[in-house]
Amino acid sequence: MAGTPRIAVVTYDARGEEHKDRDLPVLVRALRDAGADAVAVAWDDPDVDWAAFDLALIRSTWDYSWRAEEFTAWAERCGKATRLANPAGVVRWNADKRYLGRLAEAAVPVVPTRFFAPGDPLDLPVDREYVVKPASGAGARYAARYPAGERDAAVRQAGRMHAEGFTVMVQPYLTGIDLHGERALQFFGGRLLHASVKGAVLAPGTPYDADKVAHPDLRPWEPTAAELAVAERALAALPGDAQPLYARVDLVTGPDGEPCVMELELIEPNLFLHLHPVSVPAVVAAVLAAVG
Ligand SMILES: Nc1ncnc2c1ncn2[C@@H]1O[C@H](COP(=O)(O)OP(=O)(O)OP(=O)(O)O)[C@@H](O)[C@H]1O
Ligand SMILES: [Mg+2]
Missing domain, CATH: 3.40.50.20 (Rossmann fold)
Known part of the structure; x- marks a missing residue:
């Protein structure tokens, strides 16, 4: 050019x-x-x-x-x-978190998730704490945490989301997040740029319409080999012709103690450059290379 x-x-x-x-x-x-x-x-x-x-x-x-x-x-x-x-x-x-199902099919460890489109009958866990959230979401909007057996409030939340056209996601609440937080591995130009960790967003009983702090206790993080391996497997499972310039892989610790994918952010991830100012030149170089 x-x-x-x-x-x-x-x-x-x-x-x-x-x-x-x-x-x-x-x-x-x-x-x-x-x-x-x-x-x-x-x-x-x-x-x-x-x-x-x-x-x-x-x-x-x-x-x-x-x-x-x-x-x-x-x-x-x-x-x-x-x-x-x-x-x-x-x-x-x-843009549709049903991609988590595609990743699971590709044997990438992901948070176990069930999806209920508008019109689908809801099936809520009775034996464990769980999370209900939309398949198109950001900033923890519409995400809520329920104790085992709680039903009425979750049904109301799902009804509201279905009325607005959202597919509803139901996941077990992964308590590993309370101990280890949620790790965000940021890639740019195909390479790991840096990583960050934040605390759990959903305190017990958080209702879906509460204002949430999206990134509590955010700080830099040195990813483990296991985290890096899961993130790379997730990125390798993307559909063939679609190679991203940037990607953030959000990981939580699953019940087996191993990292699993909470979310893959390929649209508009926070880069958290204020935590990682040394990453700025690498981002600029990757963006300029992408111009061609
Ligand atoms: N299954 C779960 N177990 C424990 N915590 C969860 C679970 N699902 C969501 N959360 C909490 O809710 C937050 C928001 O969920 P998620 O990242 O899936 O939605 P989002 O709206 O895309 O949020 P954001 O844009 O802030 O990343 C997570 O960062 C996490 O703290
Ligand atoms: Mg998230």
Whole structure:
């Protein structure tokens, strides 16, 4: 590519409120310092000419999960107008957490999950504590934790989610998270960039409509060999033609003491660059390489 690369760093429209993405200004500035013409733009801004950019880098489109169809349609459109990272195929695959079922089929350890689409009769655990959450979610929105045998409140939550068109996920509450936290392994350009760990988000009895702290007690983490191996297996199980520029693999300790995948974040992961400032040059290099 000749000349100065034009890069759209794609985010959400804060609508006058304080913008919540701490990585965004760091990344835009670092890309500019590296000679790129980088600007932050909202994915749903109708005035953006995506074809005017050499790359659209999805950064923090954090309002997508309750507008998933609109968002994946945007990704398809944007991916035709310019190079999109991650590509639209990756975005579509990752926007619905039923991908956890695909990973399990590929023998990747994942949090055991059952899915109930609108209209499906609910089957709730009676012998263990459990979590109910949407198959399209972010920021722990609509996630709740119930004691064994609790039914009425979970049925109400599922009814509300089904009415809004969400598929409901039911998982055992993994108590390993209370001891070991949740580890986030961040990859960029195909390599491990850094890792972080955060505490458990769902205190006992957390109702689905409570405001949650998304990243309690967040700190840097040195991943174990077992965590790295599971993360790499998860990434190797992605559908063939869809290779991500960036990926975050969130892991919790399962009942067997081994790491399992809670979530694969291929759309708009927090990078937590404020915890890992030494990673900034590697991110910039990978983004510039992706421009081509
Ligand atoms: N099965 C579970 N066992 C224990 N804790 C869980 C479980 N499922 C979810 N949680 C807690 O709820 C949080 C949010 O769940 P999850 O990551 O699946 O949803 P999300 O809405 O995509 O959240 P985020 O965007 O913040 O990562 C997790 O970080 C974890 O603390
Ligand atoms: Mg998560």
